[in-house]
Structures are given as structure tokens and as C-alpha cells.
Amino acid sequence: MFDHELNTAGYTEAPDHDVRSLRVRYCRLRTAGGEPIAELEAVSFRLRFGAVAVAAEGIGGVETQPEFRRQGHMSRLFRQALAGMAQRVDVGFVSDGIEGVYERFGFVTAAAEGRLVIPVRNVEQAVGADLGTAVPGIRTGSPEDLPAMVRLYNTAHAHRPWTHVRHAGWNRLVPQTTWQPGSQTLVLQAGSAVAGYAVLEGRAFGAPLHSLTVDELVAEDAPATRVLLTAIARLGWQRRLGECTVREPVDSLTGQVARQTGCTNKHNFPLSGGMMAAVLNRSSLIRTLEPELRRRAAGEQQDKAYDDAFDALRRGDLLPDDRALIRLLLGYWSVGDAIVHGLSIPEPYRDLCAAWFPGGGTQALPMPYAHGLDRY
Structure with a gap:
């Protein structure tokens, strides 16, 4: 009998194994009788935000069996897989996202081809x-x-x-x-x-x-x-x-x-899809990237005002939109780009944010780039 509820008994994660030098975990949904419904891969790697490399996971191999398509199963699988990823890493990626699909899960296009x-x-x-x-x-x-x-x-x-x-x-x-x-x-x-x-x-x-x-x-x-x-x-x-x-x-x-x-x-620069990223744990990610943010802001006075701004960024009081934040952290956007797209930055934080988020292709931060041989 088909399990319409798709509770945790229908969701499994297979142990990690190596696929072409990458660690891969399979996340699957099955019916109550064990029939496969949908599957995706959570790929483990370390990825750079400038001088700091962080543990990350990427979504790949997304597939639903033909007879179960357009019934919401992939959304259920995706949300459960992301919940599992958030217990292991602070940021998620997609190498080649389908247009108009991944945005609903918090992903945003964050690198240009x-x-x-x-x-x-x-x-x-x-x-x-x-x-x-x-x-x-x-x-x-x-x-x-x-x-x-x-x-x-x-x-x-x-x-x-x-x-x-x-x-x-x-x-x-x-x-x-x-x-x-x-x-x-x-x-x-x-x-x-x-x-x-x-x-x-x-x-x-x-x-x-x-x-x-x-x-x-x-x-x-x-x-x-x-x-x-x-x-x-x-x-x-x-x-x-x-x-x-x-x-x-x-x-x-x-x-x-x-x-x-x-x-x-x-x-x-695709409007949607392509190379996408999402913040899974904001506070933890910002703490991990603190050395990188200090490197970028080396020309700014780092005192109590800096610490207050850093804490506000970590809590989400400063730049609360995680989708904008991931683009800024990766250098896909500069602060000027973010302002053009409607992001508001309080006046006391503008100079520091300009140093933190100069955009890729500047002296402080190279362009974000995903080499094809590392995509999955």
C-alpha cells in the first residue's frame, strides 16, 4: 500500500561512499512497500569563501520515478534532505539548478558562467x-x-x-x-x-x-x-x-x-537556476568566516564597533535576507549591487559592509568561479 503521509519511515539516507573523489550520501523516498519514489544525492566537499574553506554539501542527481511525478514528493524529499544537511554543514550548493525550482528552498543563483x-x-x-x-x-x-x-x-x-x-x-x-x-x-x-x-x-x-x-x-x-x-x-x-x-x-x-x-x-548571469547556494545555519557560518571577514576589512578599524556589527550580522539584525547574504559573501554581489537590488544598509554599517562585501574581481576578493571538473 502506498504511504501517502511519507513519514520518516519512508525516508532513508544511505551511508557515504566515494564517487569520483567526492563523498556522496543518497537520500531516498519509498512507498510503504519499499518501492522507490524519489532520490537525490548530497555531495560532501570543502568550498572556499576567499581565504577560508568551509565544509559544505551540494544537491545533485535529483530524480522522481515517472509514475510519482507532479505529486509533491520531491519537495518533501528535498526538505527532509536539507534538514539532514543542516545538521552537518552550514551552507548548501547546487552545481546546475533548474530554473524556477530551487528558489523555494532558499537557494539563489550565486556564480556566473x-x-x-x-x-x-x-x-x-x-x-x-x-x-x-x-x-x-x-x-x-x-x-x-x-x-x-x-x-x-x-x-x-x-x-x-x-x-x-x-x-x-x-x-x-x-x-x-x-x-x-x-x-x-x-x-x-x-x-x-x-x-x-x-x-x-x-x-x-x-x-x-x-x-x-x-x-x-x-x-x-x-x-x-x-x-x-x-x-x-x-x-x-x-x-x-x-x-x-x-x-x-x-x-x-x-x-x-x-x-x-x-x-x-x-x-x-542567469536570472534563475545555474550555480546556486543557500545558507543553512547563518550564525555558525558567519562565525566560521570571521577570519575571512577580518581579512577583507583589514583597512577598517576593528574595535568594539566592528564587534557590534559582526554580532549584528551573525544574528541577522544586519542584512537579514540570507539570499542576499550568500551572494555578498561569495562576491557575486558587491554592496553597491545589493543596494541597486533594493537592500537597505544602515548608515553606521555602510563603510564596514563595503569592506566586507567588495564584490568579486577586486583586489580584496577574486571573482567567484566554479571550475567544471569540480562540479557534480
């Missing part, structure tokens, strides 16, 4: 390279390069909001099969060390060579970045392409070097 479009000819002219010859130091990557790649990545994006902290055993490169394009890795070797790498979006067997996309390009310095961009431009030249796409933030080292060669920076 960005990419750099670089003309192949621009790179050739900027570096003075002959794209018909091999680029010195470039070789195909291997699993043995992953620890060095992780170190380079964490160093390059250490203070970037929305960035996952990659552990020593990280490996979310996409395996390649005949019909499924996987990751292709180029490595820049400098003596005995890896000086940079690029992960290319793979091409399925038989697919036309109509595009070239780089999922990540990270190097230890500007000269190494130019070498890697030259290697990418050479691949584009070999495929008779006029441009290539690099998925790196414009304020990164890769973005800075790409701007010197001439590129187009493209961002997509």
Missing part, C-alpha cells in the same frame, strides 16, 4: 611563435602528474570564492571511451618539475573538429602560461580553427595573459 575566447592568430602574433612547429616542454599528461596539478591549482586559486579545495588524491578527469569524450591533458615540463598544465575537453570518436575548449589552464607564472596558450593555439591551428575557448576566470593569471594577447571575456 565565464569563459575566455582567444583568437588563434592573436596568440601567434603575441608570442612570435611558429604554430607549425612543436612547442618545447609540452607533453601529454599522465596520472603521475595529478599531485603536481593539484598543487598548482590550489596555489593559483587559493583565495577564490566557490573554489573547491582539492585533496592529494583528487582525480576528476573524465575517462575517455569510444563514444564518450574524456579529458585530454597537456603538461609543461620544466626540468624535473611540472610548471603548468591544461585539461582539454575531449572529442568523441568521429566527432568533427569544429571547436577547441580548455576546461582548465593553470601555470606557476606568466611565461609558463604563455607557453601553454601557445600549445593550445597550435592545436587550434592544426584543426584549422580561428579561436579557442578557455574556461578560466578573467582575473586569474591565465586571464591576465590572455588579455595581453587579445581575447573576449564572456559571462552568463
Whole structure:
């Protein structure tokens, strides 16, 4: 018999297990007879708010069986899953939210999709390279390069909001099969060390060579970045392409070097859906982020007035809208953006809030960015 009440007996959470270097917990609803109704995944990771990484969980793999759809079951499952998440972490995320769905649960779009479009000819002219010859130091990557790649990545994006902290055993490169394009890795070797790498979006067997996309390009310095961009431009030249796409933030080292060669920076700011976030425990999250907020406000006098403002922020007396707060904390909004969207900030707190929430892409806070290989 179907359990219309869907009480806690119909809700289960499976133990954590690893899925491609991420810890995953399955949350399920079943009928009284054990028949599956709906399921979602709660993915565990650590994610940065600037210089501080916090424990977080993300929602993924959301699915309802066809015969049970449009009956409110996913809403019930979602609320129970969020209640469980709130007992473990203070903030939740969605990598690719459906438009108009997650807002009802407190989530809000909080990161933009960005990419750099670089003309192949621009790179050739900027570096003075002959794209018909091999680029010195470039070789195909291997699993043995992953620890060095992780170190380079964490160093390059250490203070970037929305960035996952990659552990020593990280490996979310996409395996390649005949019909499924996987990751292709180029490595820049400098003596005995890896000086940079690029992960290319793979091409399925038989697919036309109509595009070239780089999922990540990270190097230890500007000269190494130019070498890697030259290697990418050479691949584009070999495929008779006029441009290539690099998925790196414009304020990164890769973005800075790409701007010197001439590129187009493209961002997509969806009204709803996309990369979303929600505050689950405001007071605890603010306490965890106190060192980061003090870092951002280093130019402001930190005295009793600061402590009073911090306590007001933690309690919700200051900036009570958690949806606006998560956007401000991650740098998706600056204080000026929030005011434009109707948020009111009391006069005594404005200078401090401007320091706390400068917006991404500033000297105090890099742009929030979610690299594709860490999404779930």
C-alpha cells in the first residue's frame, strides 16, 4: 500500500561512499512497500569563501520515478534532505539548478558562467611563435602528474570564492571511451618539475573538429602560461580553427595573459537556476568566516564597533535576507549591487559592509568561479 503521509519511515539516507573523489550520501523516498519514489544525492566537499574553506554539501542527481511525478514528493524529499544537511554543514550548493525550482528552498543563483575566447592568430602574433612547429616542454599528461596539478591549482586559486579545495588524491578527469569524450591533458615540463598544465575537453570518436575548449589552464607564472596558450593555439591551428575557448576566470593569471594577447571575456548571469547556494545555519557560518571577514576589512578599524556589527550580522539584525547574504559573501554581489537590488544598509554599517562585501574581481576578493571538473 502506498504511504501517502511519507513519514520518516519512508525516508532513508544511505551511508557515504566515494564517487569520483567526492563523498556522496543518497537520500531516498519509498512507498510503504519499499518501492522507490524519489532520490537525490548530497555531495560532501570543502568550498572556499576567499581565504577560508568551509565544509559544505551540494544537491545533485535529483530524480522522481515517472509514475510519482507532479505529486509533491520531491519537495518533501528535498526538505527532509536539507534538514539532514543542516545538521552537518552550514551552507548548501547546487552545481546546475533548474530554473524556477530551487528558489523555494532558499537557494539563489550565486556564480556566473565565464569563459575566455582567444583568437588563434592573436596568440601567434603575441608570442612570435611558429604554430607549425612543436612547442618545447609540452607533453601529454599522465596520472603521475595529478599531485603536481593539484598543487598548482590550489596555489593559483587559493583565495577564490566557490573554489573547491582539492585533496592529494583528487582525480576528476573524465575517462575517455569510444563514444564518450574524456579529458585530454597537456603538461609543461620544466626540468624535473611540472610548471603548468591544461585539461582539454575531449572529442568523441568521429566527432568533427569544429571547436577547441580548455576546461582548465593553470601555470606557476606568466611565461609558463604563455607557453601553454601557445600549445593550445597550435592545436587550434592544426584543426584549422580561428579561436579557442578557455574556461578560466578573467582575473586569474591565465586571464591576465590572455588579455595581453587579445581575447573576449564572456559571462552568463542567469536570472534563475545555474550555480546556486543557500545558507543553512547563518550564525555558525558567519562565525566560521570571521577570519575571512577580518581579512577583507583589514583597512577598517576593528574595535568594539566592528564587534557590534559582526554580532549584528551573525544574528541577522544586519542584512537579514540570507539570499542576499550568500551572494555578498561569495562576491557575486558587491554592496553597491545589493543596494541597486533594493537592500537597505544602515548608515553606521555602510563603510564596514563595503569592506566586507567588495564584490568579486577586486583586489580584496577574486571573482567567484566554479571550475567544471569540480562540479557534480
